[in-house]
Amino acid sequence: MWGGRTGALLRLSRLWPTGLLWRGLLNCNVVSLAGSNSPRCWNCGGLGGPLRGDQFFCPQCRALQPPDPARDYFSLMDCNHSFRVDTSKLQHRYQELQRLVHPDFFSQRSQTEKDFSEKHSTLVNDAYKTLLAPLSRGLYLVS
Template sequence: MLPLNTLRVLCSPRALLHRSWLTTTRQCVYKTVTRRTSTCGPKEDTWHGNKDPKALGKERRRIYSPNPGSSNRSYCAGQVQLNCWSCKQPLDATSPFFCTSCNVIQSPEEDASYFKIMDCDVTFTLDTHKLQKRYLQLQRSLHPDNFSQKSGKEQQYSESHSALVNKAYRTLLKPLSRGLYMLELEGVRTDEGTDSGADSGFLMELMEINEAVDEARTPEDANKIGRDMKGKLAVLTEAIDAALLEGELQAAKALLAQMKYYANIEEKVKEKLSEFM
């Protein structure tokens, strides 16, 4: 596991200003990780410290599950054949919301992951434009208003589906909630993304940034801080993606804690800018 002291140094606000920070972080992750896989999946694949980071993109599909909604823990599980509650015909696994035979809405799959519901790749750097498009598509077809003349069961299923889609969309849209959810899928508990053991020096720098936001007297001053936060969050996003790709869940958890601090400051900057309007 990547030492927490190393994370504190690498994730300090000063270090985040430089692109070389990301390379250092990835090198540390590569040197400490041996990926484990399910006993019914591919054989154990050991990642060596001298692996070229540029090859990362070529290896993505080997680590993330190719099936949205499944995880490394369950991707080899057998599929259970289900039938439509109305016409009794077998359901198509590729159409989880409606029966392809009679077009009747089906009961929600309560244990389905949000990635499966939103038909997204199980990746931290998912395509948010595709996510938004999928959300609008599902809401148009599943919205309760469309089922006002249907049976009580169909109305109930519609309401449940719509609520579940809303929750999945909100969770996957933002990097922080998305990352925490990915850790949750892997059984890693998080306290709302906080890190009670954060370095005092790092917290002091955060206080200084917060004071700078409070003392900003012009939109230009606030915008400068906002740009700095966006830069830090962008670099953190890449580092978190690298950690998750390598299965370094505790490293990803610590990086997500850093992300929450910067995301809070970014929101504070937005509030400050609204005061100038």
């Protein structure tokens, strides 16, 4: 009944780390290895796919990947690049992201993933605080 991509997604959903709710297949937020043009996972060396959405995890080994330093707060929090922001949607997105990357969920993982989790969590906190307050949101927009 569930063949193809949908079936694969459903089968993978049972493999996510404890404490993480499955929110769709989250691909690699990939890193380029020195001297390589191909994006690869830091943990398994697997090739990552194109970056889009909530791609914090490697699709092959499910290791948390490093945050993308070029990603802006609006795209991280899934908001339009505008002064007008739906604060209830922003709060929901903040909670959703913290359920994915909060350090409490990575206590039994490698030190690298713990470090990436702290960086992701800090980034999500900063983005939320900045976009929640109108003054800081406006300053962020013009910067």
